[in-house]
Amino acid sequence: MAIAPIGTQVEPQLIPTNAGLRTYATPPQALQENIVPNDLFYVRNHWKDCPVIDVDTYRLKVDGEVERPLSLSYEDLKRLPQKRFQATFECCGNSPVPEYYTKALRISSVMEQIKGHGIMGNAEWAGVSLKDVLEQAGVKSTAIEVMFEGADHGPDEVVGDPAEVTYERSLPLSKALHPDTILAYEMNGEPLPLNHGFPLRLLVAGWYGMNSVKWLVGIHVLDRKFDGFYMTQRYMTMNKPGNPEPYRYYTKLQVKSIITNPVPGEILSTSGYTLAGAAWSGEEDIEKVEISMDGGQTWSLVDTLHPRSGYSWSRWEHRWHPPAAGTYTLMCRATNAKGETQPMEFPNPWDGRGYGNNMVFPFDVVVRNQ
Numbered sequence: 001m002a003i004a005p006i007g008t009q010v011e012p013q014l015i016p017t018n019a020g021l022r023t024y025a026t027p028p029q030a031l032q033e034n035i036v037p038n039d040l041f042y043v044r045n046h047w048k049d050c051p052v053i054d055v056d057t058y059r060l061k062v063d064g065e066v067e068r069p070l071s072l073s074y075e076d077l078k079r080l081p082q083k084r085f086q087a088t089f090e091c092c093g094n095s096p097v098p099e100y101y102t103k104a105l106r107i108s109s110v111m112e113q114i115k116g117h118g119i120m121g122n123a124e125w126a127g128v129s130l131k132d133v134l135e136q137a138g139v140k141s142t143a144i145e146v147m148f149e150g151a152d153h154g155p156d157e158v159v160g161d162p163a164e165v166t167y168e169r170s171l172p173l174s175k176a177l178h179p180d181t182i183l184a185y186e187m188n189g190e191p192l193p194l195n196h197g198f199p200l201r202l203l204v205a206g207w208y209g210m211n212s213v214k215w216l217v218g219i220h221v222l223d224r225k226f227d228g229f230y231m232t233q234r235y236m237t238m239n240k241p242g243n244p245e246p247y248r249y250y251t252k253l254q255v256k257s258i259i260t261n262p263v264p265g266e267i268l269s270t271s272g273y274t275l276a277g278a279a280w281s282g283e284e285d286i287e288k289v290e291i292s293m294d295g296g297q298t299w300s301l302v303d304t305l306h307p308r309s310g311y312s313w314s315r316w317e318h319r320w321h322p323p324a325a326g327t328y329t330l331m332c333r334a335t336n337a338k339g340e341t342q343p344m345e346f347p348n349p350w351d352g353r354g355y356g357n358n359m360v361f362p363f364d365v366v367v368r369n370q
Contacts, residue, residue, distance in 0.1 A: 012030055014027065014039075014042070015027055017118075021048050022046060022048055023043065024043040026041060026119070026120065026121050030121070031118065031258070031260045032261055032263075034313075036121035036122055036123060038190060041121045041196065042091065042118060042119045044119060045214075046152060046157055047152055047154040050215070051151035051152050051215045052194070053151060055198075055199045058199055058200075059072065060073075060217065061219070062218075062220075064143075064220040064221035064222055066137035066140060066143075067137065067138030068136070070133070070137050077128055077133075080128040082127070083127060083128065083179070084125070084126040084186075085205070085309070086124050086310040087206070087310060087311040087312065088312050089121055089122070089209045089212070090208060091208070092355050092356060093119065093355055094117065094118075095359075117258055117361065122313050125182065125186065125187055125203050127183045127185050127200075128185075129180070129182055130146075130176055130177075130182060130219075133183065133219070134176065134177065134219075134221070137221070140221070145221075146170060146173060146176040146220070146221050147169070147219075147228070149216070149217055149218030149220065150166065150168065150217065151215040152214065153165060167214075167230060168226070168230060169228075169230055170222070171204065178205075181202070181205065182202075182203045184200070184201050185199060185200050197215050201215065205283075205310070205311040206253060207251050207253065208235070208252075208253060208356075210230070210250075235249065236249045236355065237348045237355050238351040240350055248348075248356070250355060253282030253283075254281070254356055255334050255335065255336045256279070256281070256334060256358040257277060257286075257316075257333060258332070259275060259332055259361075259363050260277045260278060261273075261275060262275075262365060264363075266365070267367075267368055268365055270323075270367055270368070273320050274320075275318045276318070277316055278316070279305075280312070281340070284336040284338055285307075285314075285336065285337040286335070286336055288301060288335050289301070289302045289305055289316045290332065290334075291331070292330065293322075293329075296362075322367040325368050325369045327366055329362050330365055331362055332361075342359060342360050343359050343360070344359065347359060
């Protein structure tokens with residue numbers, strides 16, 4: 001998608017972010033609303049083709065360290081008590097490394113700016129509590145983790161190894177039994193779209209998106225820690241030298257914020273503009289959002305910070321009157337209820353990959369006289 005010249009209307013559409021057509025970013029216009037519509041919600045798949053599952057013959061298997069193995073149909077699941085709430089999803093890789101910020105994320109490179117920060121969105125989800133299903137199966141005292149098996153599989157996208165791998169992730173038992181960890185079959189009031197896991201996906205509220213396994217076909221309760229490919233070979237960064245743990249594996253969303261208004265490339269007027277955006281921190285509430293118009297030299301609290309709904313982001317607004325025409329570097333930073341604030345610097349310089357990068361993002365805008 002190209003950004004149109006001022007005064008030209010372009011219908012927003014998903015933006016491909018890799019050559020393999022496995023990942024598509026949400027366009028900036030869609031991030032301006034609290035709920036991102038299904039057709040503009042970011043897509044992150046490990047293989048280009050989605051599994052196509054016949055809902056009439058679909059069965060969800062629940063086995064392992066349980067008293068009563070289950071084989072549940074789609075209708076079996078829908079007969080269980082429904083849970084419905086908003087949750088913000090973010091890909092663990094929705095964060096460029098510092099070189100990307102300094103070289104690409106300026107107004108002269110709008111497409112790269114969009115790609116770097118659009119692999120996220122907020123939606124309303126509905127489904128059944130995983131806890132209800134596990135209680136129906138009867139979890140044994142020997143259980144430690146719960147592994148989730150997706151129907152998607154293929155050669156690894158990074159190394160191109162011809163040996164196929166299946167997308168599988170696990171949760172500690174405590175998170176699996178949290179009442180808001182759900183098996184979702186609905187997104188924004190509609191059945192899950194194919195790209196988002198139809199007919200059923202795991203939804204781990206407040207955690208990075210790769211934990212929420214799509215096209216769910218198996219739940220396996222384990223008496224050991226699961227060390228599958230997508231738990232130990234992907235979605236981690238090297239820890240600082242000297243750390244007894246060599247790698248950090250990502251679970252809950254880090255505190256983070258973005259500016260959604262204006263969109264990249266929009267020209268502002270000296271007459272004033274209402275800046276807006278979103279802030280989130282997974283399981284934690286957002287305590288405050290600050291804004292800077294001079295590249296981080298000075299900061300002030302935003303005018304309005306709205307409370308979140310469920311596990312959604314918190315929207316914010318701030319009225320700004322630019323003192324003169326010119327180029328300004330805008331920044332926003334969030335602090336959560338635990339006192340954790342977005343860092344100003346790249347949090348993993350010894351690793352180099354962008355996983356879990358929640359550093360403050362500089363956003364250049366051009367202001368012209370009215």
